[in-house]
Amino acid sequence: MMRNYRHIEVRPIAGALGAEVLGVDISRTLDDEVAAEMRQAFLDHLVIFLRDQKATPHQQLAFARKFGDPIEYPQLKGLPELPMITAVVKLEHERNNFGGIWHSDTTYLAEPPMGSMLLAREVPPYGGDTMFANQYLAYEALSDGLKRTLEGLVGVSSSIKAEVTKTREDRMKAAGVEHKTFSAEHPIVRTHPETGRKALYTSEAHTAHIKDWTEKESLPLLRFLWEHQVRPEFTCRFRWEVGSVAFWDNRAAMHNPINDYHGHRRVMHRITLAGNKPR
16 A cells, blocks of 8 residues: 655565664654554554664654553563563574564463564574564455355464474573463454454464364364465565564564575574454
8 A cells, every 4th residue: 555654655575564764773762653654554564664874772762652552471471671572593503593483472462562672783694584474364355255264263272283383492491481381262254353354373383273163183184284375476575684573563564584504603682562352
């Protein structure tokens, strides 16, 4: 969707979702008018990107508060001085990257986050891109018959699925964090609380099975959805640089950090913004 903005410039990076926002310095206090336009770009494009930001952690947190209420990440401790900011790190000797599978963040919580924001502090010389997928488009591309089948189905999300647990092992061991188990139930198709549009809301990372179905019964339908949700025409890909920011809508977009930079360090500062129970 193309809009006329007075205070920012918005440049889409792909047909499905994603746009770069120019004319914003997150190290400075954000005017309400600018924040409102950025919020609209966020809703229109599902993920917005900024380049060349030199914000301190305190400035990043102040910027994030313009869009929601920061919350602590449930599986890792935040920075000692700012627990609402989590360091997402892969070190040179580590093989697994954090969250390296398609997902929407922490859907195993009763009230999953509205959005997440990453600021790149250190990046590898190549690789380490993040992909995003538009779940409005994924839902809208389904047949009417399958849409009717999905009506009323509830997914059971778990924090201990093997695929995603593996991506946390290095960080949790390094931090000495005790593993916590979370589970929550959410509709397979949710309605976005701000736009009113329907989106698929399931992922291989977190959905264990469909409520009242066995895992064996659930998997054929879920596997079809997981493959469908990330078709290339629903996606965009972002190449990080030091100072890059990505802010995405967990209610209608999934993401996947690509693990293709073994032997190099990558350090990101993440802020998670509180959401509501999906409906």
